[in-house]
Amino acid sequence: MDGYEKPLETGEKDIEKLFAMLKEQIPVPEEMKDAVLAVFTYVLSL
Amino acid sequence: MTYQEKYDRNLATIKAAANHEKVDYVPVVSMGQTWAIAYAGETADTTFTSMEKEFEVYAKHLLDIDFDATSLFGMNRPLPMYDSLGYSAFFFSKDGITIQHQDNKIINEDEIEEYTQNPLKFIRNKGLYRRYPALRQDFPADIEALGNALQLMMAHGAKNQAIPGFLRDNVGVPCICGDLMEPALDRYIGYRNFQNGMSDLRRHPNEVLAALEATYPLVAPTPMPKEDFPWAFFPVVTATYLSRKMFEKFFWPTAKRALEGVIQTGGKVLIAMEGNWNRFYDHLKELPKGSVIAVLESDDMIQAKKDIGDVVALAGGMPVQLLREGTRQENIDYVKHIIDECGREGIMMTQSQGLLSPGDVNVDNLRATVDFIHEYTC
Numbered sequence: 237m238d239g240y241e242k243p244l245e246t247g248e249k250d251i252e253k254l255f256a257m258l259k260e261q262i263p264v265p266e267e268m269k270d271a272v273l274a275v276f277t278y279v280l281s282l
Numbered sequence: 283m284t285y286q287e288k289y290d291r292n293l294a295t296i297k298a299a300a301n302h303e304k305v306d307y308v309p310v311v312s313m314g315q316t317w318a319i320a321y322a323g324e325t326a327d328t329t330f331t332s333m334e335k336e337f338e339v340y341a342k343h344l345l346d347i348d349f350d351a352t353s354l355f356g357m358n359r360p361l362p363m364y365d366s367l368g369y370s371a372f373f374f375s376k377d378g379i380t381i382q383h384q385d386n387k388i389i390n391e392d393e394i395e396e397y398t399q400n401p402l403k404f405i406r407n408k409g410l411y412r413r414y415p416a417l418r419q420d421f422p423a424d425i426e427a428l429g430n431a432l433q434l435m436m437a438h439g440a441k442n443q444a445i446p447g448f449l450r451d452n453v454g455v456p457c458i459c460g461d462l463m464e465p466a467l468d469r470y471i472g473y474r475n476f477q478n479g480m481s482d483l484r485r486h487p488n489e490v491l492a493a494l495e496a497t498y499p500l501v502a503p504t505p506m507p508k509e510d511f512p513w514a515f516f517p518v519v520t521a522t523y524l525s526r527k528m529f530e531k532f533f534w535p536t537a538k539r540a541l542e543g544v545i546q547t548g549g550k551v552l553i554a555m556e557g558n559w560n561r562f563y564d565h566l567k568e569l570p571k572g573s574v575i576a577v578l579e580s581d582d583m584i585q586a587k588k589d590i591g592d593v594v595a596l597a598g599g600m601p602v603q604l605l606r607e608g609t610r611q612e613n614i615d616y617v618k619h620i621i622d623e624c625g626r627e628g629i630m631m632t633q634s635q636g637l638l639s640p641g642d643v644n645v646d647n648l649r650a651t652v653d654f655i656h657e658y659t660c
Binding site for chain 2: 252255257
């Protein structure tokens, strides 16, 4: 949470930090979490 | 014959066609997408109420018309996920049936280098932030929205996992496309929007090449071993707009790497070749025989069979315009000529485009043509 509310230099929000927080919560094996979130990011970007 | 027996027979036939092996009949593949909703007398609102209803609606045309396989089944985009985040680029037109997509941009011209340095970070902090109103909410509403969206994406994945079993037990028709893959160039141009992205190829060629290498890991196949069915689905929009020189510079290097990544791990790829590809045919012959199924939109199937048919299995031969506007006999004569010239091995017959809208084809023509193909090639 530390630093989360602080805006980026651009004035935009650090969504990467949200992904880092989500990583703690998702119910998949630790070694798969980055891959799952990369796929999630890709699907969100379509 | 039970649905399971019919499914197994159709699966064996479609796999034999992809492998250039002898077949008992030339298989016919449905390209029915949201058109299937209209065929069933439904709308998007009445279809996407549950997985069971969605499957029932999309199955109707496969039960009524004697297709041997389908290219897709159900909605292939996780629309509830996009809706939950306030994103409306995917939407249904006024008819309440036809899915549409609004072109949009997440990389500005002066941000190409920043994207290239760290695509995931750029997409998250700039692309997703700008695109999704739900992520601009205060904490904790933003993280809750993101977590909910992840659950909806995983629910979409679970639905996709249920499709093969449903089709085997209730319809008898396999779905030939599995995981979606995109060419790196198509994804980059998607991020820039079509007009800007195509202009970049001439205005910023070196930046684009670097961006394509940075994009490749997002679209690359996993290194895990793959089954030879269903096939990876590789739709290509950009190539038809490229000269041969630009194809070789911007498209083919990363596309070939992705295709070989699937093939070398045991998979096959269905390339949906939008537009015309005949000036690139020699590159497709760089891939192993039987590893690729090419769906033709505007290419001459008879010429394609002569030029690449010894290596690439071909799907096509049923122009949507003829199915919509021609007579029954004109459609039958057309497919008969295709089959007479192409032979019965290494081909499957399918419509030249995905069927999206209620009036895309004359259903009587479609049914008569499918029946004729079976009777003629048995």
